[in-house]
Amino acid sequence: MTVRKFRSYLRVILSTFEMTLRQNVLDGFIVFTVLIQPLLIALLALWMLQAKSGEQAIYVIVGSGMTGLWSSLLFISGNSITAERWSGTLEVLVGQPTPIQVIIFGKNLAHVSQSLGSMIVAYLVSSILFGFHLNVQQPILFILSIFLTVIAFVTFGLIIAPIFIMNPGVQGWQNAMEFPVYILSGFLFPIALLPDWTTPFSYLLAPYWAARALHGTTSMGTPLAEIGFSLLMLIIFSSIYIIISNFLFRKMLYKTREDATLGFQ
């Protein structure tokens, strides 16, 4: 890829990002998914855990924020392509010179980034309403973890969106996919509570490594090597997701052109 092309793609990503954010602000479903639901889960978990220390509270804040990231990925980013089809703009997007993956990347980036807002709101609620003194133990690594988490989630979204549009039957399971990832990724409780046979499934999920990295950087006593390994896993998963998504997008475009179902409702 040339520098000029990269800059052009970056411009498209930023424009899509901005436009998607503007659209999302007015969408009640999205506001609920990225802001209200994680906040209510945070309140619920704070009361359930009867959190007494700032460290417990920050665990809940990070965990509940991650539930928002996953739900927005599943319900909003998962529909990134389908939504264009519904609004009749998919043919136009596919027909222009920028690859559609780049546009969907920008959309997913907006969806995932705005979910981070729930972490900020939960942080404020915990410190103001509950009076917790909240500390992030390793701030620089935390920011790096957030960055890599966002990339991993965005690229994961690049896989889910074409799968959903090519297999409406799979999308039928969307409602059933929300909580299993909360559970298997250890967002709000350690996966050690789960039966041993579920552990390999956790290892296969980028959200699990994201949760490990974020929980590790916010709590005391996590070895640097452990955090580093989680970050490495996020990079590996993101790379794998990009490769798979390229294949899926090619397949999707070929299939919809061959069947003439690009704008099919």
Place this chain on the structure above:
Amino acid sequence: MTRIVNNLRIFFQGAMLSYIALFAWLRPITYLASKVIMPLNQLLFFTFLGISATGKDSASFYIIGNAVQITAVSGIYGVTFSVGGERWSGTLPYLFGTPANRMSIFLGRALFHILDGILGVVLGFLWGVLLFGLDLSKTDFGALALTILITTLSTSGLGLLMGSLSLITRNIMFVNNTVYFLLLVFSGANIPLDLLPKAMHTFAQALPLTRGIAAAREIVTGAGVGQVRGYLIGEFGVGLMYATLGYFLFRWFEIQAKRRGTLEDF
């Protein structure tokens, strides 16, 4: 007498036909995902979270709370769509153009979701027994069945109110989702009510499910109908209050929409 028979016919036929017409999209896979797997996952998530918070011994608290709360999937979402779906489908003018008894039309919308909700709660208890070894040896099953029925009715009462609200607002999914999660937080399904701030405690008493969940917990530990009678009467009263409010809103909407010509206005 003929009027009563007619109203009953409208109630049952309306219930059946509206369910078939408005939920035609509900294929077995969608039903399985939304009504069986999702509630199971939700029960697992909150039970594990509860175990993580307070230890394995308290698992039954979370299993019972979340099993009963499952009725809100049908009671809130299903019933709301049953009322609001007429508007989205463009059939509201026909419905309000008939001379049919409005009470029969309105209440009939909830019938199948009540049955569905009861089934969901039974499944929730079954998952609890199979996956977490929930002990039902001291349970009076008749009392538990009555509690499930009354709790499902009262939750559907709130659903009917939400359904009427869906006739006057576009953002009903936002309202529905928020109400559903508020029930998870404040009904006592996951948090003992005495841990909540006092104002929230009072708020919880105005919600359906709160007393039903408390009654179910007592029944599982050996209480009979007599001991939970107060809870059950209260639960029924709360549901009746919401259903009545919903009905008046439904009637008000019809009168206003006809007067202003906004029956199909979004």
